[in-house]
Amino acid sequence: MLSGRVVPGKEEEAATFRDYFAHDELLRNAPSHRALAIFRGRNEGVLSASLKVGEELPGTLHPCELMISNHVGIENRNRPADKWLGEVVRWTWKVKLYTHLETDLFGELRDNAEGEAINVFAHNLHDLLLAAPAGPRATLGFDPGLRTGCKIAVVDATGKLLDHTTVYPHAPKNDWDRTISIMAALCAKHSVELIAIGNGTASRESDKLVTELVKKYPALKITKVMVSEAGASVYSASELAAREFPDLDVSIRGAVSIARRLQDPLAELVKIDPKSIGVGQYQHDVSQLKLARGLDAVVEDCVNAVGVDVNTASVALLTRISGLNATLAQNIVAHRDANGPFATRAALKKVSRLGEKTFEQAAGFLRVMNGDNPLDASAVHPEAYPLVQRIAADTDRDIRSLIGDSSFLKRLDPKKFTDETFGLPTVTDILQELDKPGRDPRPEFKTATFQDGVEDLKDLEPGIILEGVVTDVTNVGAFVDIGVHQDGLVHISARSEKLI
Structure with missing residues (x-):
């Protein structure tokens, strides 16, 4: 005992x-x-x-x-x-x-x-x-603060920094109305669609500020979302952030990260040491070596499951692709910068030190959107291109017309296209990929709305039903942010027949 x-x-x-x-x-x-x-x-x-x-x-x-x-x-x-x-x-x-x-x-x-x-x-x-990405939409990142002010960064649909400033809506300056005017002007100037609010200090007050902005300027058609800022400060002070934004204040870099992680959580979070994201229990009490290995494997699995656009992916994202390392990722970006976008997957073989074996390992996870070959935008590996060409020839269809034709593809018998190289499971997978090429395994983007008037623990009542955001899951249960400054616990006994 x-x-x-x-x-x-x-x-x-x-x-x-x-x-x-x-x-x-x-x-x-x-x-x-x-x-x-x-x-x-x-x-x-x-x-x-x-x-x-x-x-x-x-x-x-x-x-x-x-x-x-x-x-x-x-x-x-x-x-x-x-x-x-x-x-x-x-x-x-x-x-x-x-x-x-x-x-x-x-x-x-x-x-x-x-x-x-x-x-x-x-x-x-x-x-x-693998949280739902908001997608390529102009976003304003809002990093809340009190005495030091709130940092604002506006990024375009690709995540490029367009504008930034610091405002002081909360105590001690309480420059509330001016902050709303500044934010409205930025949103109008850059056609902002989303406002990502960091969930740290003064987040609830900042959420109220943005709510007032949305109500006061309905023509802007802005959607506000509370975003976890775990690890944002780690990224903003990192060497990677310093290389990307050498002349930008550290605190503004954090606001940029908050905006980008709403657009694409995966692409932004890979820049941060997984241990710094802080979604585990007793993480400092376990073997740090085992933890690092386990988390690195998860990051790599997630990146490869989604795949990356080789013409827009960062070095940090490319590094996580199977078969690649930091050096090869840097070489890919350098080649892209010097020669322009890759037109085909095969063009990757021209990258310095990227050999045939590495290409074989990585190609299936690298996408070339709107390239010369439509298959390059899918998860179909180049080794299987001859199979797709045979399917197209046997059905008297062009590959471009074949892709996405769901009703036609479902009528095909995979067994007819098997051979010594491609078995039934492989052919079945390829037909499914042709049906929905480059399909994203992540869920559809949705937002939770905090209830007006519920801003503190004293505002809660038995039986009240609230929307919230799950911030952490442990063996005890799920912690949920409902906008009252302190996460609520949905104990596992309320979600399971087994009490722990």
Whole structure:
């Protein structure tokens, strides 16, 4: 049994661990978040953690000591050496066996808990990276602040920075009306469609500000969205951001990142160390090497699942493509800048140090939109182009007319096109890709609207139904931002038949 106790005299310091001041739980039933919480409390010196094995009643041997005695045939017959033998048994259990047993079982518990915590982090990261993109729409990024002001950055449909400024709508300056006028002018000037509001300090007040802007200037037809700004400060101070915006203030870079992550969360979040995004539980208590490996694998899977436009993708995004690395990604961008957009996938072979093997690994995930070959905009690998050409020839259709003709493609029998190279599953996948070439696995973009008048915890009432944004998911449940300065917890017991 896992036993947690508060260290005497540390009650106030251990307030965040109050649930474990007198906690006992069967080891096999202890979920990862509770085990890691107790271990964290022990590391901070405010909790003690021990293994309880059996129960020793007054005047009796501990059950484990009795097992040892029976195993080696020791019993107390009031002989001269019996007392000494009893002490040997007690010493054997308490000093040797118990210590090793506790170390081994706690080690196993920690390993399992760490694995579960990393899986939770990886799952949350996967969902965040594959969140619905708003798409190529002019966006105003709004990074809220109080004393230092709110940073504003306007980017065009491609994410290029168009304009930026700093406003002071909140205390102590309270320049509310002027801020609304400035934002309205920027939105009109650059045909802004979306306003991305960072969910950090003063986000609720800023949301109210933008709500007033939308109501005051309905002709602008603006949609406001609350965006997680986790990791934005890390990106803004990074070497990558400094290279992209060498003359831009660090705080403005954060506003740019907030705007871009609404347009395309995946393309923007790959620029940030996954551990800095902060969507995991007890991430600092687990093996950082295992965590980094697990998260890197998730990022790579997500990028390859979506695919990238080779003519617009950043170095950070290209680096995550299977078969590529930072050097090759930089070479692709350099070649693109020097020679113009790639017209075909095959043109990638002209990139310095990008050999045949690398091309074979990466080509299926790299898209060339509006290029010479329509298949280059799909997930069909160049190795399968001859198969598509054969399908087109056998059906007397042009490849361009074949792509997207759903009713025609569904009438085709995949078995007719199989051979030694392409089996039935491959042909089926290719026909599905031709039906919807370059289909994005991410969901359709939707927004949540905070309810007017609900701005603080005191505004909440039993039974009230609110829209919100899920900000984090852990084994405890889901944390949801409903616009009251503090995320609400939807406990797993309210979502599942299994109570944890």
